[in-house]
Amino acid sequence: MELRQLRYFIKAKELQNFTEAAAQLFISQSTLSQQIKQLEDELGTPLFNRIGKHIYTTEAGNLFYSYALQCLNKANDGYQLLKDLSKLQTGTLVIGTSYGLRHILTPALVKFHQKYPKVVIQVLFGTSSEMIDRLCRFELDIVMTFDEVESRKELKYRPLFESTLGFIVTKDSPLAKKKSISLQEIKQLKLALPAKGFSTRNFVDEIFVQHQITPQVSLEINDIPTLLELVGTGHWNTILTNTSVSNQSHLVSVPISKVKNPQHAVLISLTDVYEKQAVKAFLKILSD
Amino acid sequence: MELRQLRYFIKAKELQNFTEAAAQLFISQSTLSQQIKQLEDELGTPLFNRIGKHIYTTEAGNLFYSYALQCLNKANDGYQLLKDLSKLQTGTLVIGTSYGLRHILTPALVKFHQKYPKVVIQVLFGTSSEMIDRLCRFELDIVMTFDEVESRKELKYRPLFESTLGFIVTKDSPLAKKKSISLQEIKQLKLALPAKGFSTRNFVDEIFVQHQITPQVSLEINDIPTLLELVGTGHWNTILTNTSVSNQSHLVSVPISKVKNPQHAVLISLTDVYEKQAVKAFLKILSD
DNA sequence: ATAATTGATCGTTATTACCGATTGGTTTAA
DNA sequence: TTAAACCAATCGGTAATAACGATCAATTAT
Numbered sequence: 001m002e003l004r005q006l007r008y009f010i011k012a013k014e015l016q017n018f019t020e021a022a023a024q025l026f027i028s029q030s031t032l033s034q035q036i037k038q039l040e041d042e043l044g045t046p047l048f049n050r051i052g053k054h055i056y057t058t059e060a061g062n063l064f065y066s067y068a069l070q071c072l073n074k075a076n077d078g079y080q081l082l083k084d085l086s087k088l089q090t091g092t093l094v095i096g097t098s099y100g101l102r103h104i105l106t107p108a109l110v111k112f113h114q115k116y117p118k119v120v121i122q123v124l125f126g127t128s129s130e131m132i133d134r135l136c137r138f139e140l141d142i143v144m145t146f147d148e149v150e151s152r153k154e155l156k157y158r159p160l161f162e163s164t165l166g167f168i169v170t171k172d173s174p175l176a177k178k179k180s181i182s183l184q185e186i187k188q189l190k191l192a193l194p195a196k197g198f199s200t201r202n203f204v205d206e207i208f209v210q211h212q213i214t215p216q217v218s219l220e221i222n223d224i225p226t227l228l229e230l231v232g233t234g235h236w237n238t239i240l241t242n243t244s245v246s247n248q249s250h251l252v253s254v255p256i257s258k259v260k261n262p263q264h265a266v267l268i269s270l271t272d273v274y275e276k277q278a279v280k281a282f283l284k285i286l287s288d
Numbered sequence: 289m290e291l292r293q294l295r296y297f298i299k300a301k302e303l304q305n306f307t308e309a310a311a312q313l314f315i316s317q318s319t320l321s322q323q324i325k326q327l328e329d330e331l332g333t334p335l336f337n338r339i340g341k342h343i344y345t346t347e348a349g350n351l352f353y354s355y356a357l358q359c360l361n362k363a364n365d366g367y368q369l370l371k372d373l374s375k376l377q378t379g380t381l382v383i384g385t386s387y388g389l390r391h392i393l394t395p396a397l398v399k400f401h402q403k404y405p406k407v408v409i410q411v412l413f414g415t416s417s418e419m420i421d422r423l424c425r426f427e428l429d430i431v432m433t434f435d436e437v438e439s440r441k442e443l444k445y446r447p448l449f450e451s452t453l454g455f456i457v458t459k460d461s462p463l464a465k466k467k468s469i470s471l472q473e474i475k476q477l478k479l480a481l482p483a484k485g486f487s488t489r490n491f492v493d494e495i496f497v498q499h500q501i502t503p504q505v506s507l508e509i510n511d512i513p514t515l516l517e518l519v520g521t522g523h524w525n526t527i528l529t530n531t532s533v534s535n536q537s538h539l540v541s542v543p544i545s546k547v548k549n550p551q552h553a554v555l556i557s558l559t560d561v562y563e564k565q566a567v568k569a570f571l572k573i574l575s576d
Numbered sequence: 577a578t579a580a581t582t583g584a585t586c587g588t589t590a591t592t593a594c595c596g597a598t599t600g601g602t603t604t605a606a
Numbered sequence: 607t608t609a610a611a612c613c614a615a616t617c618g619g620t621a622a623t624a625a626c627g628a629t630c631a632a633t634t635a636t
Contacts, residue, residue, distance in 0.1 A: 001291055001363055001367065002290050002291050002292060003289055003290050003291050004290060004624090006363070017582080018582075018583060018584095019581080019582060019583080027624090027625070027626090028625065028626050028627075029582085029583070029584095030583090030584080030585080030586095030625080030626070030627080030628095031624065031625050031626070032583095033583060033584060033585085034584090034585090034624080034625085035624080035625095037584085043367060043370045043371075044370065044371065044374050045370050045373065045374045050582095050583065050584085051633090052582085052583095052632065052633045052634075053581060053582040053583070053632070053633050053634065054582080054583095054633085054634095055582090055583075059373070060370050060373055060374075063366075063369055063370070063373065064366045064369065064370055066366075067362050067363065067365050067366025067369065068363075068366060070362040071359050071360075071362035071363045071366065072359075074355050074358040074359035074362055075289055075294070075355065075356075075359045077355050078351075078352045078354075078355025078356060078359065079289065079331060081351055081352065081355065082331045082332065082333050082348050082351070082352055083332065085333065085347070085348055085351065086332060086333060090351070091347055091351075092347065138344070274334050274337050274346050276346075276347055292593090305613085306613075306614060306615095307612085307613060307614080315593090315594070315595090316594065316595050316596075317613080317614070317615095318594080318595070318596080318597095318614090318615080318616080318617095319593065319594050319595070320614095321614060321615060321616085322593080322594085322615090322616090323593080323594095325615085338613095338614065338615085339602095340601075340602045340603070340613085341601080341602050341603060341612060341613045341614075342602090342603095342613085343613090343614075
């Protein structure tokens, strides 16, 4: 049984006339006759009664018609779905992102959703190492994070922008008015930092190692909003990319002196893998 | 798009391996590769990501899979339907029935035979317990009888109609003119009853027990036509469903007073078992 | 009667599904 | 590092078959 035969059968049944059906199908009458016969042979029962020059469907033909239609419709639905997908009328976009990038993520999500409202978006915050693992396991379509030290060839890196680290304190703190703060000063203060694995944490650790300074890390946490809330209480200070506190009015970012610390925000995807239409569209919106 | 390609795609997607899929489909790997490629070209999007020696379905492939499956299932459903239907051209229908139901059985058999002349019909009269045993041993397709006290979950009961018991006497008997007869009067008379196991007998026994009356059962017999013949001699009387004597002009059924005795005629079949097309057709005819 | 219409059939052609062998890439084992 | 194993893609050739035109047989309309 082939879809071709079902298409022929349906047309023939609807027109009750092989010659006309063949014409509409742009095939010869003999071809239609043969293909119907072949289908009947496979099904083991006639689909048409041939009475003189007229044909009409048998009981079997009438019953089978409904299934043939449904079968063809399913095939067509699948076809249409993929055509829609290429026009982004459907599908899913799964984004992994660092918390420090949400200020560029959120407006991009809004724009994307306005343009492609039928695409379902999933956003996952997490550590960059965790997200890259997920990316390699095909659980994510794209990762937005700050770049890692090593670069892997199975990953494709698209730079977004640079951001510097800042020392985060409450607006009311005496430190809030300083124009800059040195690592030596920071060494005296209790820090709350993102847990190991976060790209910012990796970067902070690296800086302290470079300057041979051991900071007082009195709290580690793997949730940035909570970290910011804790810093807001005034009991801790932290170091984050400036962009992480851009919408936190009660917190202030003080530049760290004598430290070259630009972090590079990047988009990471898999190389040599078919890239979803939704990913392409999303990248286009981000780059605007 | 052809069903062949959908079949290939589904197998490849399920095994995530072209070589193995081709083997299971009994085609060469090159053929599978070509057909998948052809399908992808028609759909305008890759269905598989080819990364290294592994393949896995793209988003499009995953979405399309469901439709491909449904499409194939519809085709298969249609195929199965016609195979079932064609069995009505050759199959057998084995019916077990109580004697009391022959008045509805015979016209149904005639109609069924006119519609499906090639189906061989076997009819077996017997006790309901015997027939239900046979049904469970798959020796019968369907049983027509009066309902038993207990209902088993492996059996499916379809009610047909209700019938009452009557006291059967010859037309010439002085009792024939009575408008009703009480159990006390019956107690004085010699009875010929169907053998134990017949549903009517079970029901009659139960009624006597309920009224704490012991009847004079002077004859038991497991063949209803013979029983009726004996009753016709005037030496015995009996108790049967009224429908049993509906075509016996020399016998009369006298209602039994003060006894709630509707018997429920039912069709019994096995649950959770494939129901023959012939059975469905027969049920349809019966219900008309 | 005759012509027109229709589906089935026959012989042929064009297409294509299929195969085996090979290639090029990657992964695994030595 | 090299060799072996594995896998999908590709190529050229063959067998299967979808398609065609012509014709036949049957029915219907004129």
